[in-house]
Structure formats: structure tokens, C-alpha cells
Amino acid sequence: MSNGDVKMSNDMIASTATRHRKLSAEEIAEIEHEMTLYPDKKAVGLEALKIVQKYQGWVSDESLLGISKYLGIPASDLEGVATFFNLVYREPVGKNVILFCDSVSCWIMGCEGIKKHIKDTLDINYGETTKDGDFTLIPVPCLGDCDRAPVMMVGPDLHRNLTPGAIDKIILDYSKSKSAE
Numbered sequence: 259m260s261n262g263d264v265k266m267s268n269d270m271i272a273s274t275a276t277r278h279r280k281l282s283a284e285e286i287a288e289i290e291h292e293m294t295l296y297p298d299k300k301a302v303g304l305e306a307l308k309i310v311q312k313y314q315g316w317v318s319d320e321s322l323l324g325i326s327k328y329l330g331i332p333a334s335d336l337e338g339v340a341t342f343f344n345l346v347y348r349e350p351v352g353k354n355v356i357l358f359c360d361s362v363s364c365w366i367m368g369c370e371g372i373k374k375h376i377k378d379t380l381d382i383n384y385g386e387t388t389k390d391g392d393f394t395l396i397p398v399p400c401l402g403d404c405d406r407a408p409v410m411m412v413g414p415d416l417h418r419n420l421t422p423g424a425i426d427k428i429i430l431d432y433s434k435s436k437s438a439e
């Protein structure tokens with residue numbers, strides 16, 4: 259692909275990002291490490307998006323352009339990867355991201371009621387963040403722990419056999435961890 263093609267692709271998403279964000283030294287070090295594991299830079303794209311998200315909390319247009327520039331691949335390719343892989347956040351998310359499983363086993367075990375309890379307690383719907391920025395609620399397919407459904411993750415932590423009471427405690431615990439900082 260020519261440089262002209264790359265520029266055109268970047269321009270497609272540049273309406274909100276006028277320039278790229280320079281990647282940090284930590285981000286670059288980790289991306290460089292991934293480049294030793296994959297055959298070409300394009301294959302590193304998803305890992306680079308995850309690395310930037312780890313440090314920035316989400317992947318802004320400016321960050322996406324920064325990755326595009328660093329790896330020398332079109333921003334539209336990265337955008338495609340980010341869209342396909344729905345755990346790359348292209349908007350700011352809360353301090354704690356709740357990944358809520360609403361696949362079959364969890365549904366059979368009553369996840370609809372649990373979901374309603376979370377929505378009522380936090381006053382958010384799927385894809386939304388609480389006003390205090392503490393929680394974002396995102397639906398995900400099966401988390402692979404069906405025999406202990408309903409299941410959700412909060413950040414890296416898996417929570418099983420969910421009940422309304424368990425949800426209340428989980429929300430309290432994660433809210434407390436914020437106030438203890």
C-alpha cells in the first residue's frame with residue numbers, strides 16, 4: 259500500500275483526531291516485544307491496541323493514529339480490528355468495567371434478573387458509565403464458566419453464581435477500593 263493510501267485511510271477517521279498521540283516509552287517497549295512474537299507489523303495491531311488500552315484506559319482516535327503511525331499500517335485497518343474485537347474500548351470507560359455474560363447458560367440461570375438489578379442499582383444500561391465514573395456495563399458472550407452461571411467479570415476478576423445480594427456486595431467492594439486509593 260502506498261503512503262497516499264495510508265494518508266487517505268487516516269483521514270477517514272481524522273475528523274475527531276487532528277493529530278496522533280505519541281506513544282509512551284512503556285507502550286513502545288511492549289509493542290516492540292510483541293513484534294518479536296508476530297510475523298509482521300499488521301499482526302501486532304490488536305496487541306498494540308490492547309497495550310495502549312492497558313495504559314490509557316481506552317483507545318482514543320489520537321492513540322489509534324499513534325499506533326498507525328508507529329506500526330506503519332493504515333488506521334482504517336486498526337479501526338476494523340477494534341470494531342471486530344469488542345473489548346477494545348473506543349470511548350472512555352469507567353474505572354471498573356463490568357463484562358456481563360448474557361449467553362444461554364447464564365440466561366437459563368436467571369441473568370436477566372441480575373442484569374436488571376445491576377441496571378437499577380447503578381442506573382446505567384449496556385454501554386453506559388455511571389455518573390461518578392466508577393462502573394461501565396458491557397454485555398459479552400459466554401465467559402466459559404457456565405456451570406457456575408450467572409457469571410460476570412469486573413476488570414480481571416471473575417464473579418460466579420451471582421445473586422442480587424452478591425451484586426450488592428461486589429459493587430460495594432469495588433466502590434470501596436476506589437475510596438481507599
Ligand code: FES
Pocket residue numbers: 359360361362363364365399400401402403404407408409
Ligand atoms: S453462558 Fe455465561 S458463562 Fe457460559
